[in-house]
Amino acid sequence: MSPPSSPSSSPPSQPSSSTELTGRAILxxxxxxxxxxxTNCYFGLQSSWISMSSMQSALVGYGLVKLLPRTSDEDTEGAIALPSDQGEDAPASPSSLFWRYFGTGRFTPQENVxxxxxxxxxGxxxxxxxxxxxxxxxxxxxPExxxxxxPVYLxxxxxxxxxxxxxxxxVFFASPLRKRTIVKEKLVxxxxxxxAHLVGVLHGTGVREDRLAASKQQQQQRPGQEENGANDEQPLLNTGVNEENGDPHSAVVGQPAWTALIWSFLASLAFTFSSALLPVLYVMPVFDVLPPHNLARVWGWYLTPSLSYIGQGIIMGLHTTASMLVGAIFGWAFLSPLAHNSGWTxxxxxxxxSxxxxxxxxxxxxxxxxESFVGLAVIFFAEVTSQSIRTSSSGDDEEDEPSSRLPPPRTIIVGLALSSLFAVGTLYALFGREGIEPYTTVVAIVLAFALSVLAVRALGSTDLNPVAALGKMSQLVFAILQPHNIVANMIAGGLCEAGAMxxxxxxxxxxxxxxxxxSPRSQFxxxxxxxxxGIFVSSYAYQLxxxxxxxPSPSFPAPAASMWLNFARLVNNGEVPRHSTEWMVGCGAVFAVTGTIKAVAQARASKRSAGDxxxxxxxWAFYLPSGIAFAVGLLNTPNFSIARFIGGVVSHLWMRNMPGAGSSASSSRILIIIVASGFVLGEGAGSIINLxxxxxxxxxxxCAGCRGGCGGGC
Structure with missing residues (x-):
């Protein structure tokens, strides 16, 4: 196999979108x-944290496609024909027609995307x-x-x-925002x-350089990083591949890598099934050796040696998982005993x-x-003040794709109109006027688009989609439109969060x-x-x-549900637990300050040229804890944060001891992502088996050894 091609500033040859939207890619x-x-339903109901998993999808999907018949390393076109891509007449043979549309030959990077x-x-x-x-x-x-x-049971x-x-x-919001954020403003x-770089390594190809964002990622020093590039918090995947050291493709996608994926998947699956038979494996009361010897049952301190949460920690990195652990210690070793022993609960x-x-x-x-609000404010201010700089080049104002490869504008307009009408009618039919007024649904859809712009800008700059803050922001609006209506408040807020996320x-x-x-059209x-x-799969999964x-239960506390309900109660009733107001204001103020510092540092870093x-x-701003991760540590019982922190430490040690540069470094980074993905997906598959x-x-x-948190049959 030839080594990856060198990236260049010019776009690669553009294949027809009909060679990308193949049946095997969709299947x-x-x-x-x-x-x-x-998997996300399982982890979301447990700890409110889910993963979009685009890297895992590309990795696992690549391996699964290789198992399909008629898939090889040879170039053979085969795809679903789109309206704009009609070519020659289809072969007469039904078998040939099937394989043409399903896809044969080389599995391309575009199909993988x-x-x-x-x-x-x-997902x-x-x-x-x-x-x-x-x-x-x-x-x-x-009711009281x-x-x-x-209660509303769907x-x-x-x-x-x-x-x-x-x-x-x-989907209909994202397509119109693509040109502005990716082509013109070149958000990272x-x-x-x-x-994209992972796909390039998997398929042995280069990627098209983004002239602004990618060059900054390759050259720019992150705050807290030494000039020689040695930093404990390196990203798991470099933005480029050093081709002088050989072909990374064979090292990454060869037998050892897929063996690692299979074994990590099976190990996590086996642990998940074993913990269903012996629940104490999932909630080990290891801290009960300390006085008062009831830390698991009374105070929520136990260990969950879940390989999936360790895998999540590997992907998150040490900084995020350390912030979670500090939050867990602050909340569950200090605030919880303080509130209980002071009689505030x-x-x-x-x-x-209670x-x-x-x-x-x-x-x-x-x-x-x-932290989310101040971060959004800083990002928005930075984006507005620098917009003229981004679009100063006349070439940046042009779309980089022909119209035949873009999502059809008529489809977007009609789809958005129909989905809006469907939402208004469906929500009214489900909940009636007592639940949510039709005009409130319309306002929610309009507000969802406005919040989507903020979400996209924040995500493009920081890799953080602040849907929690955006959802809370929308709840404030709907507390005015339909006051003292908890149901309408959460439904309308959910519409806004759905669009933004x-x-x-x-x-x-x-x-x-x-x-x-x-092709953007193929992705669309x-x-x-x-x-x-997802409508059918997600509803089936949730009902199971x-x-x-x-x-909620000890096994599935659904912390995100508590967040939504309590905030709806707050904005409609104004009631909070005793003495929580002072701590909310104090802690919120502290993390508003730290969040501002971190957001300003990130904004400055995104605009810094090489050598500045x-x-x-x-x-030192880099080492400030992440407020979102800290809050998640408070929200969840400590066992989840401890397991993720273990994964963060593993990632930290792996990155410190791996090769410093070149294809070996990229292979090492991708290998640990493969192992972590196997851990996460293994427990997801195991949870389905357990169901x-x-x-x-x-x-x-x-149920021997269970002292709290076991749930299930114990």
């Missing part, structure tokens, strides 16, 4: 996306349609606290209609850029309603909201496509197909989890 994208959907776009659209559906937050929150309504609102056709109503806004979209510490577990949730909410993440895949020369259709399939497990000096304060096993009557063999 494998749907398979990978379905696994991600179950379409595969990833399809998988991301489907992110649990967050897009609120299955980890709003839907379980609606089921926790209490929520102005007479009864099941069967009602849940399908709900998912359909929220599934398509982001770090995860999308990293996925009226229930045992682990009670999510105990200190529910009390510290408000502090988490304040920190998350404060999905459009932001799909812009990441458009960035990947931009760097790999993939892949996203639509992934979103459509809620049928087999109690939600880095101010000392920018260096059906429990449905068939499987119960734990023994």
């Amino acid at each position: 494998i994208g749907l398979i990978v996306g379905s696994l991600l959907c179950f 379409v595969l990833a776009a399809t998988a991301v659209a489907l 992110s559906m649990p967050l897009t349609v609120g299955l980890i937050g709003i839907v379980p929150a609606l089921a926790q309504l209490k 606290r929520d102005h007479g609102a009864l 099941t069967g056709w009602h849940l399908l209609l709900w998912c359909a109503a929220l599934s398509f806004f982001g 979209f770090p995860s999308g850029t990293a996925t 009226d229930a045992p510490p682990m009670d999510a309603e 105990g200190s577990k529910g009390w510290i949730l408000w502090i988490s909410l304040a920190i998350m909201t404060a 999905q459009s932001g993440e799909l812009l990441q895949t458009f960035k990947t496509g931009h760097l790999t020369g993939t 259709w892949g996203q639509l197909m992934g979103s459509f399939a 989890y809620t049928k087999i497990y109690t939600i 000096p880095v101010a000392p304060w920018e260096r 059906f096993a429990k449905q068939a009557g499987l119960r734990p063999l023994s």
Whole structure:
């Protein structure tokens, strides 16, 4: 196999979009996306944290396609014909027609990007349609606290209609924003850029250089990084491949790498199934050796040696996971005992309603909201003041793709109109005027687009999609439009979050496509197909989890649902637990300051040219904790943060001891991503097996050692 081609500033030859949107790309994208959907539903209900998994989709999808018949390293065209790509008459043989559309021969980088776009659209559906937050929150309504609102249980056709109503806004929002953010302003979209380079390494090809963003990523020193490039917090994947040291392709996608993926997947799957038989494996009371010897049952301190959470920590990195661990220690070793022993709560510490577990949730909410708001403000100010600089070149004002490779404008307009009408009618039919007024739904859709612009800019600059803050911002608006209506507040906020989250993440895949020369039209259709399939897969997954497990429960506390419900109660009732206001204001103020410092440092770094000096304060700003990660540490019991921190340490040690540059470094980085992906997907697959096993009557063999948090059959 020839080595990767050298990147250049000129676009590569553009294949027809009909050679990219192949049946095998869509089929494998749907398979990978379905696994991600179950996995994200599982992890979201456990800890509120999900992954868009574009890199994992490209990795796993690449391996699965290689198992298909008639897939080789030879160039053979085969694709679904699009309206603008009609060519010669199709072969007369039905078999030839099938293989032409399904795809044969070499699996191209462009097909892999379409595969990833399809998988991301489907896999992110649990967050897009609120299955980890709003839907379980609606089921926790209490008439005595929520102005007479009864619990709302969405099941069967009602849940399908709900998912359909929220599934398509982001796709139609994302396409019009592509030209402005990616082509003209050249926002970095770090995860999308990293996925593009990963695809380039997997397929042994280069990527199209983004003349502004990619060059900055390659040359720019990050705050806190030494001039020689030695930094413990290196990214897991370089933005370029040093080709002088040989071909990285064979080292990455050869037998050792796929063996590592299979074994990491099987190890995580085996642990997940074993923990269903022996629940203590998942919640080890290792801290009960310390006084008062009831830290697991009473205070929530236990260890979950989950390979999936370790894998998440590897992908997140040490800085993020360390911020989570510090947040967990602050919340569960200091705030929780303080609130309980001071008499500020009226229930045992682990009670999510009236105990200190529910009390510290408000502090988490304040920190998350404060840092997200100030970060958005700084990013927005920086983007506005520098917009003229970005678009000063006349060449940047031109679209880089012919119209035949762009999403059809008429389809976008008609699709947005129809999906909006469908949402208005469906939500009114499901909830009635007592739930949400039609005009409120219309306002929510309009506001969703405005918030999508903010989400895309934040994600493009920082790799963080602040949907939590944007959702809370929208709840403030709807508390005015329909006051004292908790149901309307959460539904309308969910519409806004759906648009902002999905459009932001799909812009990441458009960035990947931009760097790999993939047709935006092919990605658009892949996203639509992934979103459509996600309606059925996500609703089925959620109904399975809620049928087999109690939600909320120790096993699935659904912390995101508590966040949505409590904030809706706050903006409609103004009630917070005793003495939480002072801590909310104090902690929110601290992280507003640190968030401002970090956001300003990131904004300055994104505009710094190679060789420009880095101010000392920018260096130490990098080491300030992430407020979002800190808040997640408060929100979840410590076991999740401990496991992720272990993964962060593993990632840190791996990066320090791997080769310093060249193809060996890229191979090492990708190898650990492969192992981490196997860990995450293994537990996701294991959770599906456990679902059906429990449905068939499987119960734990023994509950010995369980002292709290086991849930399930114990």
